[in-house]
């Protein structure tokens with residue numbers, strides 16, 4: 001995997017004064033409210049409400065590849081990482097404008113996969129690339145493995161990643177059309193129709209025929225959201241939520 005956090009890459013960015021653009025990784029680990037709390041090393045949540053008991057593996061026909069903005073790796077509130085906890089075929093690539101990850105480039109060349117870049121269809125200049133969930137089902141029927149490429153970052157970062165990555169320019173674009181509003185409440189208020197990365201994955205898996213994986217991911221995301229929010233209030237969740245109970249049952253069934 002190309003290491004976008006590597007010193008040379010960081011230095012190149014710094015020399016060009018790109019810190020203001022939001023694309024240059026921080027020099028220090030993420031340091032924000034809550035960074036002093038004791039965290040579980042596995043799930044990175046405050047130990048008080050560790051998420052690990054609710055982690056349950058499932059499978060899906062469609063895979064997810066995350067193209068993660070370098071900043072996101074440091075943020076404990078990142079939800080893209082939840083997808084890999086649930087679906088172990090998930091791959092994570094660090095986005096770097098100047099040095100695309102060679103493993104990702106090789107994956108994109110592999111005819112077994114049918115990759116779709118998930119992005120809104122709100123601009124006219126790539127309208128001819130836009131497809132719907134049916135295209136994912138068609139790829140399955142053709143014996144290929146559909147892959148959702150999720151641009152994991154803020155909306156502004158995702159837009160830059162989409163526009164500035166030549167290796168994504170030939171791929172079909174799969175927008176998410178959904179009535180769902182976000183349940184994510186760990187960052188600054190955003191428009192309610194802006195779903196976070198784990199929610200986008202769950203919704204698209206649901207729309208393309210992987211209902212079981214979608215439901216599990218949805219529950220896991222809920223568990224994450226509630227655990228994190230409780231920790232911010234410095235409280236321990238007294239009892240498992242409904243989503244947590246379903247995850248515990250799924251784990252029990254798998255034994």
Ligand SMILES: [Zn+2]
Nearest residue numbers: 040043050052
């Ligand atoms: Zn944990």
